[in-house]
Amino acid sequence: MQRTTIDMLLGRLETAPHGESATQALLDAELQRCWQRVPGMRALCVSTADGRALAERIDGSADARRIAAMANSFLTLGETLAGEMQLSQADYATVCTARGNLVLFRVHAAKPLTLLALAGSDTLLAALLVAARECAARIGAALRDPAPAQP
Numbered sequence: 001m002q003r004t005t006i007d008m009l010l011g012r013l014e015t016a017p018h019g020e021s022a023t024q025a026l027l028d029a030e031l032q033r034c035w036q037r038v039p040g041m042r043a044l045c046v047s048t049a050d051g052r053a054l055a056e057r058i059d060g061s062a063d064a065r066r067i068a069a070m071a072n073s074f075l076t077l078g079e080t081l082a083g084e085m086q087l088s089q090a091d092y093a094t095v096c097t098a099r100g101n102l103v104l105f106r107v108h109a110a111k112p113l114t115l116l117a118l119a120g121s122d123t124l125l126a127a128l129l130v131a132a133r134e135c136a137a138r139i140g141a142a143l144r145d146p147a148p149a150q151p
Contacts, residue, residue: 026142027055034135040123041131042100045116046107046139047072054113071116075104092133094125101125105136109143 031044035057045056051069058064078093095102100120107113117132 023143024055027139028057030135030139030142031055031057033138034117034131038117038119038123038127038131040120041117041128042120043067043116043118044135045071045114047114047116049076049112049114067116068114071104072114075106075114078104079106092129094129096125097121101128103128103132105132107136107143108140113139113143115139 027046031046034044035041042060043056043058043062045058045064045067046054047068048054049072051072053064053068056064056067058067074095075090075093079090082088082090091105093104098121100118101123102116102118103125105115105117107115115132115136117128117135119128
């Protein structure tokens with residue numbers, strides 16, 4: 001079986017035909033679902049642990065490659081700080097500004113991914129947190145437990 005780029009990044013080899021296009025479609029669909037759920041959403045990005053963007057939806061001209069690299073670094077720093085302070089494992093990291101809120105969640109897949117979600121200041125932080133957490137959980141579950149192959 002040939003390994004596709006996304007499968008190699010995710011560390012997945014399986015016999016089911018869940019290749020690069022299926023994985024990309026899954027990520028795109030979940031980002032679209034989250035985008036539609038939260039009014040005021042301005043950016044969503046799923047990236048690998050080494051900061052490579054796998055899928056994104058960004059309203060504006062931001063560079064997804066730079067965002068992906070910074071998002072993973074920021075979340076990793078938060079996780080490390082929580083560990084140093086002898087707290088439990090960090091669930092997410094948040095940045096709140098006058099112009100909007102940014103949340104970062106770890107996606108627990110075969111290899112860890114990062115989900116970044118950004119919404120404007122008119123969006124409730126709680127709505128952004130819930131939508132991003134559920135999106136990260138759905139992506140993680142789908143990538144850990146892919147749908148069985150169709151005959």
